[in-house]
Amino acid sequence: MRLSRYFLPILRETPKEAEIVSHRLMLRAGMIRQESAGIYAWLPLGLRVLNKVNAIVREEQNRSGAIELLMPTIQSADLWRESGRYDAYGKEMLRIQDRHDREMLFGPTNEEMITEIFRGYVRSYKDLPLNLYHIQWKFRDEVRPRFGVMRSREFLMKDAYSFDLDQAGAVHSYNKMFVAYLRTFARMGLKAIPMRADTGPIGGNLSHEFIILASTGESEVFCHADYLNYEIPSADTNFDDIPGLQSTVDKWTSLYAATSEMHDEAAFDAVPADKKMSARGIEVGHIFYFGTKYSEPMGAKVMGPDGQEKPVHMGSYGIGPSRLIAAIIEASHDENGIIWPEAVAPFDVAILNLKAGDSATDAASERLYRELSAAGRDVLYDDRDERPGGKFATADLIGVPWQVLIGPKGLAEGKVELKRRATGEREMLSLEDVAARLSRHK
């Protein structure tokens, strides 16, 4: 992408309304724009990151055997009356009347709708297990939306729903998502620690939050430091291996880890002093097993092998990709801007033509732009007629992992400068070597 033809509205001033660093940086980097309280447009740079995050979420959901569909945003109130949640949900639910005065709502979550879909088609235990997910916009009418997309009203959510014949099956489905979540966050360069959680309004009896550590995190968490070095399950994990997955989950839940709500000071005291860690954390995922809480009142039953009809055991599993992006920035930035982990960066590499209009820097920049693009890299080519200082600041602010600085002085010696955003390391190398050097980091 040539920056001269892109839409990247960088803000010079720090917006006053932004209270946390991710919100400030997302506004300044031209990633988002507030349209109403807690409602944001994703500008081109922000959308690129959102798409990369979604792609990783999707790959790991699919790998675990979950199947993607897409439910609508607007739901019927009657569906929520079946579960009893229509009245229980309170003012966070955005309630709507259509032109025929039918009561509708903008879905804050989809347990009811997916249960309705399930019961419409599935009759036999032979069609289980089943895990259906979607990535769709949700709305929760927070009384005081703030912190940008960290706590917005309209937000993107990946929500998966598992269906099993019995509790044992449901626990295996839960474990699949547990492992998928470990992989998902690790692929984004995050250390996420599963912590036993309260089930809240979703209900149920087994639940974990996935918390990433960031000094600016919203809440205090307590855990055993060994979690930070635990090995992430590999890409060729066999998700059908029931004992194998259970042992992974056991390992990841055996040491102490708790949010402040679930914190047990006595239990934490049993952790060796040099392994005690208390830190700030941000919730980036939440998984639930809640048995027959929805299937029972909504009549989602299957015929078991014994010929008896039984309500299915269900779980639900959420990741908020829009919120997750803010969390990544909280965990990875410096005074100059965002530092994207490579897997979710909006562009892989930025080419900074330090003297646009100079025939040598133009030719070298164009050549590298074509070459890296042809190699499948997402390249942002800063071809604008602007001072080098402005280009450096923009590239640092938007956090592209690699920058190639092409100026007349270096070129006279046949060299360009490669800078790594995360560390600030720089090296001079020939134009020919840039692609090879970057390919080691693909």
Place this chain on the structure above:
Amino acid sequence: MRLSRYFLPILRETPKEAEIVSHRLMLRAGMIRQESAGIYAWLPLGLRVLNKVNAIVREEQNRSGAIELLMPTIQSADLWRESGRYDAYGKEMLRIQDRHDREMLFGPTNEEMITEIFRGYVRSYKDLPLNLYHIQWKFRDEVRPRFGVMRSREFLMKDAYSFDLDQAGAVHSYNKMFVAYLRTFARMGLKAIPMRADTGPIGGNLSHEFIILASTGESEVFCHADYLNYEIPSADTNFDDIPGLQSTVDKWTSLYAATSEMHDEAAFDAVPADKKMSARGIEVGHIFYFGTKYSEPMGAKVMGPDGQEKPVHMGSYGIGPSRLIAAIIEASHDENGIIWPEAVAPFDVAILNLKAGDSATDAASERLYRELSAAGRDVLYDDRDERPGGKFATADLIGVPWQVLIGPKGLAEGKVELKRRATGEREMLSLEDVAARLSRHK
């Protein structure tokens, strides 16, 4: 994808409520499920098609230089008061009050919001031209939603918005989208004919609808038959070539073509008798140039080269991917089901194991499944323990372009059967030759 692990809820009965063939087939093939009047969930098979359609739309938008962002679904009523459309829009707009009694709405289109975004950042003609698009769910509260996703209330729309300094620039932006639309529909295997259109509630003075011909189309259209054989602009079209694009648009608008609303019997009479075509058509895209209709009242101005501030000239450009899928089915089906054009098919090829459990057919099917998947094909492997008749019917119904039938009898002679859905052609060939045979059609 193994069908035994997929979620493909085929209906045996034809649903009574479906009045048109695309609606019937989408319900029967397990592509969609109605959740409320005019509101549908996209089941896994339907979502696959939707994603393929979106990918083509996106590629052609990007090729023309348009830039993707993503605006929220919920908008503020105040924004629409600025343009004067809040009161004018009528009951099709889904109006909402939030918990603080602020007036909101579910966006039926985004002219106001994109104008607000534009004016928030762009100040100079040097940043033009600019074309911003998104693919987002819209809501129009149709008084009588029907025909499935052909006329639903919640629907997906790609809407692009162009910004130019003056009318000449705006016409070039219009022409870019005109050409992008020709390419988009052609890549989906559709013959789409641009027809001069009324501008309706969007307003403005230049507008075309893109109409595809289908015997079950919603309205009557009249055109010169030569359009059917016009060459589609190539992938390497130079979108910066102003006279080049204009001559393409001139060519595609020089012959007679009109919807019934714009039909002029006298002008149609001038078409040679053997070239006169009247047919049923379905609108799949609509483009508008409307000058300063929104920029003027909303204050979206840029500084011109003469130092004067001027309201920008705008256009908007819509394609409804959800509706488009219904239109494709209307144009391409037979008595056994859907016939997908290859570019938008949910799967490229279906492998039908005609005797699941037989070691020879299992081994051959598994091998081909792995081989085609590794070659990057989207493969649906029907590994279920079901009669061949049921498998044939399912594969025909869901319209996968190629079917590989693997049965014990053929295998005994080292052969499998390859069937092309569109023509019914069949050939026997060795397992080894299937991949090579299909790669000719990639």
